[in-house]
Protein backbone atom coordinates (compact mmCIF):
# COMPACT_ATOMS: atom_id res chain seq x y z
CA UNK A 1 0.00 0.00 0.00
CA UNK A 2 1.46 3.40 -0.84
CA UNK A 3 1.80 6.19 1.73
CA UNK A 4 -1.19 8.09 0.39
CA UNK A 5 -3.48 5.13 0.93
CA UNK A 6 -2.39 3.86 4.29
CA UNK A 7 -2.97 6.05 7.31
CA UNK A 8 -5.29 8.25 5.30
CA UNK A 9 -7.53 10.34 7.51
CA UNK A 10 -10.25 10.89 4.91
CA UNK A 11 -10.85 7.38 3.68
CA UNK A 12 -14.56 7.91 3.20
CA UNK A 13 -15.04 4.22 3.95
CA UNK A 14 -16.56 4.52 7.40
CA UNK A 15 -19.19 6.45 9.36
CA UNK A 16 -16.99 9.58 9.43
CA UNK A 17 -16.29 9.65 13.14
CA UNK A 18 -13.67 12.33 12.75
CA UNK A 19 -14.34 15.59 10.97
CA UNK A 20 -11.55 18.05 10.47
CA UNK A 21 -13.27 21.11 11.90
CA UNK A 22 -14.90 19.26 14.78
CA UNK A 23 -13.96 17.72 18.09
CA UNK A 24 -15.83 14.42 18.41
CA UNK A 25 -16.75 13.41 21.93
CA UNK A 26 -17.72 9.78 22.49
CA UNK A 27 -19.38 9.28 25.85
CA UNK A 28 -21.07 6.50 27.75
CA UNK A 29 -20.60 3.89 30.41
CA UNK A 30 -17.59 1.64 30.73
CA UNK A 31 -19.85 -1.41 30.52
CA UNK A 32 -23.42 -1.95 29.42
CA UNK A 33 -24.99 -3.17 32.65
CA UNK A 34 -28.70 -3.23 31.89
CA UNK A 35 -31.23 -1.79 29.47
CA UNK A 36 -32.21 0.85 32.01
CA UNK A 37 -28.62 1.89 32.77
CA UNK A 38 -27.72 2.27 29.10
CA UNK A 39 -30.92 4.10 28.24
CA UNK A 40 -30.58 6.60 31.10
CA UNK A 41 -26.96 7.27 30.17
CA UNK A 42 -27.74 7.50 26.44
CA UNK A 43 -30.39 10.11 27.16
CA UNK A 44 -27.80 12.22 28.99
CA UNK A 45 -25.37 11.90 26.08
CA UNK A 46 -28.08 12.80 23.59
CA UNK A 47 -29.39 15.74 25.67
CA UNK A 48 -25.85 17.13 25.71
CA UNK A 49 -25.96 17.23 21.90
CA UNK A 50 -23.32 14.57 21.38
CA UNK A 51 -23.46 12.01 18.56
CA UNK A 52 -21.55 8.96 19.79
CA UNK A 53 -22.41 6.52 22.56
CA UNK A 54 -19.85 4.12 24.01
CA UNK A 55 -20.51 1.01 26.08
CA UNK A 56 -18.71 -2.29 26.49
CA UNK A 57 -20.59 -5.54 25.95
CA UNK A 58 -17.50 -7.76 26.12
CA UNK A 59 -15.33 -6.54 28.97
CA UNK A 60 -11.67 -7.54 29.04
CA UNK A 61 -11.28 -7.35 32.83
CA UNK A 62 -7.93 -7.76 34.54
CA UNK A 63 -9.60 -9.94 37.17
CA UNK A 64 -11.69 -12.95 36.11
CA UNK A 65 -13.88 -12.26 39.17
CA UNK A 66 -14.99 -8.83 37.88
CA UNK A 67 -18.15 -8.23 35.82
CA UNK A 68 -17.43 -9.57 32.32
CA UNK A 69 -20.18 -7.77 30.41
CA UNK A 70 -23.61 -8.71 29.02
CA UNK A 71 -22.10 -9.87 25.72
CA UNK A 72 -24.72 -10.40 22.96
CA UNK A 73 -27.55 -9.04 25.10
CA UNK A 74 -25.47 -5.89 25.66
CA UNK A 75 -24.93 -5.49 21.92
CA UNK A 76 -28.70 -5.71 21.36
CA UNK A 77 -29.29 -2.97 23.96
CA UNK A 78 -26.60 -0.82 22.36
CA UNK A 79 -28.07 -1.13 18.89
CA UNK A 80 -31.64 -0.51 20.01
CA UNK A 81 -30.84 2.43 22.29
CA UNK A 82 -28.38 3.96 19.82
CA UNK A 83 -31.12 3.96 17.19
CA UNK A 84 -33.72 5.33 19.60
CA UNK A 85 -31.54 8.34 20.46
CA UNK A 86 -29.92 8.66 16.99
CA UNK A 87 -26.50 8.05 18.48
CA UNK A 88 -23.75 6.22 16.63
CA UNK A 89 -22.33 3.44 18.76
CA UNK A 90 -18.86 2.37 19.85
CA UNK A 91 -18.07 -0.96 21.49
CA UNK A 92 -15.08 -3.18 22.04
CA UNK A 93 -14.23 -6.41 20.27
CA UNK A 94 -12.16 -8.83 22.33
CA UNK A 95 -11.92 -11.91 20.16
CA UNK A 96 -12.04 -12.97 16.50
CA UNK A 97 -15.05 -15.09 17.50
CA UNK A 98 -17.20 -12.06 18.40
CA UNK A 99 -15.87 -9.71 15.67
CA UNK A 100 -18.75 -10.22 13.22
CA UNK A 101 -21.51 -9.82 15.76
CA UNK A 102 -19.89 -6.66 17.13
CA UNK A 103 -19.70 -5.23 13.59
CA UNK A 104 -23.33 -6.10 12.95
CA UNK A 105 -24.48 -4.22 16.02
CA UNK A 106 -22.22 -1.16 16.28
CA UNK A 107 -20.95 1.64 14.05
CA UNK A 108 -17.45 1.75 15.49
CA UNK A 109 -15.35 -1.21 16.62
CA UNK A 110 -12.95 -0.55 19.45
CA UNK A 111 -9.78 -2.54 19.95
CA UNK A 112 -8.64 -2.20 23.54
CA UNK A 113 -5.19 -1.68 24.94
CA UNK A 114 -4.85 -5.37 25.85
CA UNK A 115 -5.43 -6.41 22.24
CA UNK A 116 -3.37 -3.84 20.35
CA UNK A 117 -0.82 -6.54 19.59
CA UNK A 118 -3.32 -9.31 18.86
CA UNK A 119 -2.47 -9.40 15.18
CA UNK A 120 -4.97 -12.11 14.27
CA UNK A 121 -7.72 -9.95 15.76
CA UNK A 122 -6.45 -6.83 13.98
CA UNK A 123 -6.49 -8.60 10.61
CA UNK A 124 -9.98 -10.00 11.19
CA UNK A 125 -11.36 -6.64 12.32
CA UNK A 126 -9.71 -4.90 9.35
CA UNK A 127 -11.41 -7.34 6.98
CA UNK A 128 -14.84 -6.95 8.58
CA UNK A 129 -14.57 -3.17 8.94
CA UNK A 130 -13.64 -2.84 5.28
CA UNK A 131 -16.59 -4.97 4.13
CA UNK A 132 -19.14 -3.40 6.42
CA UNK A 133 -17.77 0.17 6.27
CA UNK A 134 -17.21 0.45 10.00
CA UNK A 135 -14.67 2.65 11.75
CA UNK A 136 -12.10 1.15 14.09
CA UNK A 137 -10.68 2.81 17.19
CA UNK A 138 -7.27 1.35 17.96
CA UNK A 139 -6.17 1.99 21.51
CA UNK A 140 -2.48 2.18 22.27
CA UNK A 141 -1.11 -0.78 24.19
CA UNK A 142 -0.16 0.48 27.64
CA UNK A 143 3.41 -0.71 27.11
CA UNK A 144 3.66 -0.03 23.39
CA UNK A 145 5.80 2.48 21.59
CA UNK A 146 4.26 4.82 19.05
CA UNK A 147 6.03 2.91 16.28
CA UNK A 148 4.50 -0.38 17.45
CA UNK A 149 1.10 1.28 17.63
CA UNK A 150 1.35 2.64 14.08
CA UNK A 151 2.50 -0.73 12.77
CA UNK A 152 -0.49 -2.33 14.52
CA UNK A 153 -2.76 0.14 12.72
CA UNK A 154 -1.42 -1.08 9.40
CA UNK A 155 -2.71 -4.59 10.11
CA UNK A 156 -6.19 -3.03 10.04
CA UNK A 157 -5.51 -1.55 6.62
CA UNK A 158 -4.21 -4.68 4.91
CA UNK A 159 -7.56 -5.51 3.30
CA UNK A 160 -8.34 -2.03 2.04
CA UNK A 161 -9.37 1.40 3.19
CA UNK A 162 -10.75 1.43 6.71
CA UNK A 163 -11.52 4.46 8.83
CA UNK A 164 -8.97 3.97 11.63
CA UNK A 165 -8.75 6.27 14.64
CA UNK A 166 -5.88 6.01 17.09
CA UNK A 167 -6.65 6.42 20.78
CA UNK A 168 -4.07 7.27 23.43
CA UNK A 169 -5.33 5.92 26.76
CA UNK A 170 -2.32 6.12 29.03
CA UNK A 171 0.85 4.10 29.29
CA UNK A 172 2.39 2.37 32.26
CA UNK A 173 5.14 4.28 34.04
CA UNK A 174 6.59 4.18 37.56
CA UNK A 175 4.06 6.63 38.99
CA UNK A 176 1.09 5.29 40.90
CA UNK A 177 -0.89 8.47 41.56
CA UNK A 178 -2.85 7.96 38.39
CA UNK A 179 -4.02 4.68 36.90
CA UNK A 180 -1.70 5.17 33.90
CA UNK A 181 0.32 8.11 32.57
CA UNK A 182 -1.47 10.00 29.81
CA UNK A 183 1.07 10.52 27.06
CA UNK A 184 -0.26 13.67 25.42
CA UNK A 185 3.00 14.01 23.52
CA UNK A 186 1.53 11.25 21.34
CA UNK A 187 -0.77 13.85 19.74
CA UNK A 188 1.87 16.00 18.03
CA UNK A 189 4.11 12.98 17.42
CA UNK A 190 1.29 11.15 15.61
CA UNK A 191 0.55 14.31 13.61
CA UNK A 192 4.15 14.26 12.42
CA UNK A 193 4.27 10.57 11.59
CA UNK A 194 0.80 9.70 10.34
CA UNK A 195 -2.36 10.98 8.71
CA UNK A 196 -4.52 8.96 11.08
CA UNK A 197 -6.70 10.94 13.47
CA UNK A 198 -6.05 10.63 17.18
CA UNK A 199 -8.44 10.83 20.11
CA UNK A 200 -7.71 10.73 23.83
CA UNK A 201 -9.21 8.57 26.56
CA UNK A 202 -8.63 10.53 29.76
CA UNK A 203 -10.84 8.18 31.81
CA UNK A 204 -8.69 5.05 31.70
CA UNK A 205 -5.48 7.08 31.82
CA UNK A 206 -6.32 9.00 34.98
CA UNK A 207 -8.56 6.48 36.75
CA UNK A 208 -10.23 9.19 38.87
CA UNK A 209 -13.17 11.30 37.76
CA UNK A 210 -11.81 14.62 39.11
CA UNK A 211 -8.72 14.30 36.91
CA UNK A 212 -10.61 13.66 33.69
CA UNK A 213 -11.67 17.22 32.81
CA UNK A 214 -8.25 18.91 33.20
CA UNK A 215 -6.62 16.33 30.93
CA UNK A 216 -9.49 16.57 28.46
CA UNK A 217 -8.82 20.29 28.17
CA UNK A 218 -5.13 19.63 27.65
CA UNK A 219 -5.85 16.97 25.02
CA UNK A 220 -7.93 19.33 22.92
CA UNK A 221 -5.40 22.13 23.32
CA UNK A 222 -2.69 19.70 22.14
CA UNK A 223 -4.67 19.12 18.94
CA UNK A 224 -6.50 15.84 19.54
CA UNK A 225 -9.44 15.13 17.21
CA UNK A 226 -11.69 14.01 20.03
CA UNK A 227 -12.21 12.30 23.34
CA UNK A 228 -13.72 9.08 24.59
CA UNK A 229 -15.03 9.63 28.08
CA UNK A 230 -16.74 7.33 30.54
CA UNK A 231 -19.97 8.69 31.93
CA UNK A 232 -22.77 7.01 33.87
CA UNK A 233 -26.14 8.28 35.12
CA UNK A 234 -25.03 7.16 38.60
CA UNK A 235 -21.30 6.33 38.84
CA UNK A 236 -21.69 5.16 42.44
CA UNK A 237 -23.72 2.20 41.21
CA UNK A 238 -21.49 1.32 38.24
CA UNK A 239 -20.36 -2.29 37.91
CA UNK A 240 -17.17 -1.20 36.18
CA UNK A 241 -14.92 1.88 36.46
CA UNK A 242 -17.37 4.01 38.47
CA UNK A 243 -14.51 5.86 40.16
CA UNK A 244 -13.38 7.34 36.85
CA UNK A 245 -16.85 7.90 35.34
CA UNK A 246 -18.32 11.39 35.18
CA UNK A 247 -21.80 11.95 36.55
CA UNK A 248 -24.26 13.96 34.41
CA UNK A 249 -23.28 17.29 35.98
CA UNK A 250 -19.57 16.63 35.57
CA UNK A 251 -20.10 15.55 31.96
CA UNK A 252 -21.99 18.79 31.21
CA UNK A 253 -19.18 20.79 32.82
CA UNK A 254 -16.53 18.96 30.79
CA UNK A 255 -18.42 19.78 27.63
CA UNK A 256 -18.75 23.43 28.61
CA UNK A 257 -15.01 23.72 29.16
CA UNK A 258 -14.10 21.81 26.00
CA UNK A 259 -16.31 24.08 23.91
CA UNK A 260 -14.31 27.10 25.07
CA UNK A 261 -11.02 25.52 24.05
CA UNK A 262 -12.46 24.18 20.81
CA UNK A 263 -13.68 27.60 19.77
CA UNK A 264 -10.26 29.10 20.58
CA UNK A 265 -8.73 26.74 18.00
CA UNK A 266 -11.54 27.22 15.47
CA UNK A 267 -13.36 23.94 16.06
CA UNK A 268 -16.88 22.89 16.99
CA UNK A 269 -17.78 20.12 19.40
CA UNK A 270 -20.08 17.28 18.40
Ligand code: PEP
Nearest residue numbers: 056112113114139169204
Ligand atom coordinates in the same frame (compact mmCIF):
# COMPACT_ATOMS: atom_id res chain seq x y z
C1 PEP B 1 -12.59 0.58 27.58
O1 PEP B 1 -12.54 1.63 26.91
O2 PEP B 1 -13.66 0.10 27.98
C2 PEP B 1 -11.34 -0.10 27.95
C3 PEP B 1 -11.35 -1.31 28.51
O3 PEP B 1 -10.25 0.61 27.70
P1 PEP B 1 -8.72 0.17 27.59
O4 PEP B 1 -8.66 -0.92 26.57
O5 PEP B 1 -8.03 1.42 27.20
O6 PEP B 1 -8.32 -0.29 28.98
Ligand code: MN
Nearest residue numbers: 030230240241
Ligand atom coordinates in the same frame (compact mmCIF):
# COMPACT_ATOMS: atom_id res chain seq x y z
MN1 MN C 1 -13.62 1.34 31.64
